[in-house]
């Protein structure tokens with residue numbers, strides 16, 4: 205793997221991704237061969253936001269590889285509660301651990317960690333932005349269930365605005381030939397512009413629709429997501445969106461026999477429980493694939509450890525990112541970094557939000 209950190213799977217080529225999937229499958233088939241693969245190595249899991257699957261599967265992955273785990277799952281039990289900056293925490297932990305997995309409620313936080321950590325950093329979810337190891341989980345599941353990552357009609361349903369798993373999955377599957385996306389949401393929760401730009405740039409076809417029932421017959425894959433209550437400004441706005449899309453057995457009558465139903469979980473009410481017994485429901489096996497996917501990622505990243513001393517100096521822009529959920533809004537020491545997006549538009553290098561000069 206060419207990149208030291210995994211902040212966005214777009215930094216990985218499709219070939220590298222397929223190699224990781226194959227390694228995950230090899231580990232699944234021959235776990236004893238990998239029982240000491242990370243002996244003597246330490247994973248730090250820094251979870252500033254709640255998690256069941258990601259945190260536990262990272263920990264389990266490292267323990268099954270013979271390594272050890274340190275970290276916190278509640279920042280209130282760490283010196284973050286005393287006001288320590290992300291930069292300082294990461295600088296310290298990067299000296300203790302061989303590899304770091306970080307989840308944070310603010311967009312761009314994992315990129316910040318990668319700027320100041322001597323140890324490789326894995327993005328375990330940064331606000332409503334990206335969640336690359338969930339996507340790794342999803343593509344291992346799809347590769348095993350469908351036999352391909354190309355030429356599929358993929359429906360994504362629910363909170364497409366705040367769903368970081370949706371953003372990472374679209375970015376990744378856009379790199380594979382012939383995929384078509386059906387984006388099923390209310391007009392308030394459509395995918396952000398930077399995700400549309402990815403599909404446009406890759407030539408992937410996509411349509412935005414508001415009916416799950418109408419989309420159902422054309423889908424090879426249905427990726428359900430919950431409405432992300434924690435990303436809403438208030439309870440009233442969340443209540444308007446909650447319960448709009450519910451997958452149940454009746455809706456499945458119109459679906460293909462070879463449909464694969466995925467969900468990153470946790471589920472709230474968007475998939476009826478009786479769907480769990482349908483052979484097309486893959487969301488619990490998906491969680492198992494997630495552990496092997498993370499084992500493959502850790503083994504690969506630790507194969508060529510790069511502990512280059514940090515920090516580096518960065519040039520800062522005079523403009524501030526206009527996204528209030530961007531990490532740069534709460535960690536004022538951060539350099540303001542942008543790509544030019546044409547005309548007077550800038551694209552924040554942390555959160556991908558657009559800002560006018």
Ligand code: CP
Pocket residue numbers: 254255256257258259329338468469470
């Ligand atoms: N899919 C996922 O990220 O689940 P957790 O929030 O439980 O980690």
